[in-house]
Amino acid sequence: DARVTQTPRHKVTEMGQEVTMRCQPILGHNTVFWYRQTMMQGLELLAYFRNRAPLDDSGMPKDRFSAEMPDATLATLKIQPSEPRDSAVYFCASGWGTHKNIQYFGAGTRLSVL
């Protein structure tokens, strides 16, 4: 049963600390998306990659967020330094290619920044 795996599932940290979230996309998928879910804003796109190359990260605060795909089986989202307003659920999704293709979501990382 192929699925997107995200770690950790929950993270509590203090303001100013670095946070790293990891995502293992479904094997064979070439597109990876990072979304953030908050009560106020709903689900927002942060960044996405195709064939490991970043295509768009305009949704991310550039001064503190960074997203990478060191290899085809791992995508990372880092926040440094973290702030309380970063508290949210971060989802990774993977899919194949273009706008018509289904995105499969991981279970999310629930981040609380105190």
Place this chain on the structure above:
Amino acid sequence: AQKVTQAQTEISVVEKEDVTLDCVYETRDTTYYLFWYKQPPSGELVFLIRRNSFDEQNEISGRYSWNFQKSTSSFNFTITASQVVDSAVYFCALSEGGGSQGNLIFGKGTKLSVKP
């Protein structure tokens, strides 16, 4: 600009009632895809259906059915004979063609509570 509106923030029904979740979208593209996802209390997002802009046939899958009407830019979702396990937040989403790289534009979601 692209946008998805789910006007119903919360709906509460009693088990076995039918319920329709509304979704209205805006796009300037002629080629696009519409999706519904379910987010149960456990938190993950589960894919339910995809529909392309050229296919206006309604679709039925068990107790679930979807009505796509381009004339009103709507893609509504009906659950027949609702069950407690249907309690979740349901999201409608749009993916545009053209130069889009395929990211989903989500509505704010509709929280459905089905009471026994």
